[in-house]
Amino acid sequence: MPRQRSTKQRRAIDAVLGNMTRPLSPQEILEQAKIEVPAIGMATVYRALNDLVEEGVLKTVDVAGQPPRYESAHLGHHHHFHCTRCDKVFELEGCLLKQDLQLPEGFFMEHHEITLNGHCPDCKD
Amino acid sequence: MPRQRSTKQRRAIDAVLGNMTRPLSPQEILEQAKIEVPAIGMATVYRALNDLVEEGVLKTVDVAGQPPRYESAHLGHHHHFHCTRCDKVFELEGCLLKQDLQLPEGFFMEHHEITLNGHCPDCKD
């Protein structure tokens, strides 16, 4: 079910996604898109995001107990920093997993996810 | 707001939690507790779980895109292995975070979470 038409709301959403410097939540994406298209509804944002994940353009970023964020699926392997004060999520380049990792007998690892939690530069006291 | 009374539903929930061999979801805890107290409601389970987390007895274990699970808060620092075939979560002893970790300027880390994903011994090909 590929997208067939280019609408002003979809272009607004694509612009927001194209300009984001950190993973955004559906709510944040809606707010940004409303600047361009004030009447845009949340359902349209969710439909666009689901389409883009299905197309392999976006990936979800899950932070414990919070609504998912979205980021480009084309970034290299990396992890995330979650600010516990402002709730923003930032990208951290490089792999943070221990090098000489040794799993118990019989386990086979395919992927891994790492989230660091703390304060971002804007939220330090 | 500490707990003050010992009820049969609370004892049933405590028994389920005391016997669990892996992190359980609220739904699973409800089902187990219903065996002892069939009339128990989901609200009671949620209230008990929230109390226990607040008291520092339980911790939540979040697996991307799945309902939260609960584990004892008294286990040492550890991480989790999520089997993508049977969906069980296993404890991995020790810390798996890279040692000489260096954060971007201005970031301060308080905690970190690591989840390895793959196949457990029972689910290998």
Added chain:
DNA sequence: CTAATTGCAAACAGTTTGCAGGCGT
């Protein structure tokens, strides 16, 4: 024109909360 796309509101799923009655202490 014609049907894909949207906005709205209703439907959902998971979690929480208000309240009247039940039950520990």
Added chain:
DNA sequence: ACGCCTGCAAACTGTTTGCAATTAG
């Protein structure tokens, strides 16, 4: 008996879906 605790249902939050109106091609 007092008042904490429970079950129920209603309220909430985040997300999906049905449908009529809008609008891209």
